Amino acid sequence: MTVTDASAASTTTRTGGYLSIRQITSRYAGGGGVTDVSLEVARGEMLVLLGPSGCGKTTLLRAIAGLARPDQGRIWLNGADVTDVPAAKRHVGMVFQTWALFPHLSVAENVAFGLKMRGVPKPDVAPRVAQALEMVRLGDFAGRYPRQLSGGQQQRVALARAFVTEPALLLLDEPLSALDRRIRMQLRTELRQLQRELGLTGVFVTHDHGEALALGDRVAVMDTGRIVEVGTPREIFTRPRHRYTASFLDVGNIIDVSLVDDAGDRAVLRTAFGSQVETAVPEGARAADVAAVCLAPGAVGITPVVEATATGADETMPGRIVSLEYEQATLLCGVRLDGIDEQVHSAQPVHRDDLRLGQQVRVSFDWSSSFAVLG
Numbered sequence: 366m367t368v369t370d371a372s373a374a375s376t377t378t379r380t381g382g383y384l385s386i387r388q389i390t391s392r393y394a395g396g397g398g399v400t401d402v403s404l405e406v407a408r409g410e411m412l413v414l415l416g417p418s419g420c421g422k423t424t425l426l427r428a429i430a431g432l433a434r435p436d437q438g439r440i441w442l443n444g445a446d447v448t449d450v451p452a453a454k455r456h457v458g459m460v461f462q463t464w465a466l467f468p469h470l471s472v473a474e475n476v477a478f479g480l481k482m483r484g485v486p487k488p489d490v491a492p493r494v495a496q497a498l499e500m501v502r503l504g505d506f507a508g509r510y511p512r513q514l515s516g517g518q519q520q521r522v523a524l525a526r527a528f529v530t531e532p533a534l535l536l537l538d539e540p541l542s543a544l545d546r547r548i549r550m551q552l553r554t555e556l557r558q559l560q561r562e563l564g565l566t567g568v569f570v571t572h573d574h575g576e577a578l579a580l581g582d583r584v585a586v587m588d589t590g591r592i593v594e595v596g597t598p599r600e601i602f603t604r605p606r607h608r609y610t611a612s613f614l615d616v617g618n619i620i621d622v623s624l625v626d627d628a629g630d631r632a633v634l635r636t637a638f639g640s641q642v643e644t645a646v647p648e649g650a651r652a653a654d655v656a657a658v659c660l661a662p663g664a665v666g667i668t669p670v671v672e673a674t675a676t677g678a679d680e681t682m683p684g685r686i687v688s689l690e691y692e693q694a695t696l697l698c699g700v701r702l703d704g705i706d707e708q709v710h711s712a713q714p715v716h717r718d719d720l721r722l723g724q725q726v727r728v729s730f731d732w733s734s735s736f737a738v739l740g
């Protein structure tokens with residue numbers, strides 16, 4: 366096996382993407398790891414790996430970085446098979462959750478470190494460091510030491526240190542998760558702008574939906590070491606294909622269904638509430654594989670029952686309010702349906718003041734906006 370430096374590699378070898386992860390399996394002795402993961406990342410694209418703690422995101426990132434050799438599979442970068450290329454020669458920039466700056470070096474020296482290691486001529490170092498610090502808006506902090514910076518500023522230095530070497534690939538492992546919410550939101554916007562401006566290709570690991578939506582050109586959803594689905598943030602958040610994704614992203618009510626009629630790309634389904642719904646079958650799947658329908662809380666209506674209208678002969682269902690929670694601009698109302706062991710959520714305007722815990726209501730469903738998900 367020839368060991369190649371990815372940054373100097375020929376781009377003539379055909380690969381699917383700029384970064385091509387092909388059937389990577391990397392398991393730990395005690396269980397855990399990733400199994401048969403394949404992903405393609407285009408040049409200039411930011412791919413987000415999204416999944417709960419322990420699903421294998423860091424394991425995959427470490428394999429891409431060259432910090433751990435996978436048990437099986439190959440990794441191609443910029444036209445070269447880098448599976449056996451040591452981490453230091455892959456020309457990959459990494460930023461982690463904890464920013465591990467050198468405490469005894471100034472901000473400028475921290476950023477310069479990678480350039481010096483790569484043998485960048487001395488006269489070129491200072492202007493590149495200055496430019497990188499300007500990019501992360503820390504131009505005035507060059508002479509400070511890490512201990513004199515806030516957490517958000519330290520993470521900016523870590524980003525500058527990763528950008529400054531113009532890496533072939535930027536790998537980010539929950540780089541914002543240790544920061545408070547306001548700084549996190551601000552930094553993620555800045556990070557996205559920088560990544561776009563510089564045309565950097567990146568893989569960003571997070572368990573935070575908002576971060577995935579804000580940062581990713583595409584999002585790969587992971588569950589116990591496997592990729593469940595890959596799509597644009599819009600696809601993943603508005604039309605997830607799988608129940609797992611819908612549930613992880615909390616897209617709304619997920620209601621079990623059974624198949625009544627299979628019409629190829631459309632299916633007639635009976636919900637666990639007894640309603641009949643016709644929806645499109647997810648592309649490339651069979652009607653028989655549809656496991657549930659998703660219905661946003663905004664498509665569930667509730668009307669308090671007044672004695673006189675207690676028995677509705679319409680399409681509504683009786684239920685009782687079991688939770689009332691404020692979520693930003695919405696009052697999220699949990700209703701347990703009478704007679705069946707099912708709970709639904711309805712989104713109501715925050716100013717609605719006629720709803721009480723324990724109150725009897727009638728629930729209506731606008732199934733026209735529902736969509737089917739696979740098991």
Ligand SMILES: Nc1ncnc2c1ncn2[C@@H]1O[C@H](COP(=O)(O)OP(=O)(O)OP(=O)(O)O)[C@@H](O)[C@H]1O
Nearest residue numbers: 393395396397398417418419420421422423424425
């Ligand atoms: N060095 C190791 N030895 C043994 N098991 C490990 C090791 N590193 C990770 N694991 C296990 O492999 C699984 C995947 O871990 P990994 O760190 O890749 O997940 P993750 O999605 O990045 O999680 P988190 O978001 O918590 O960082 C977990 O079950 C973990 O306990």
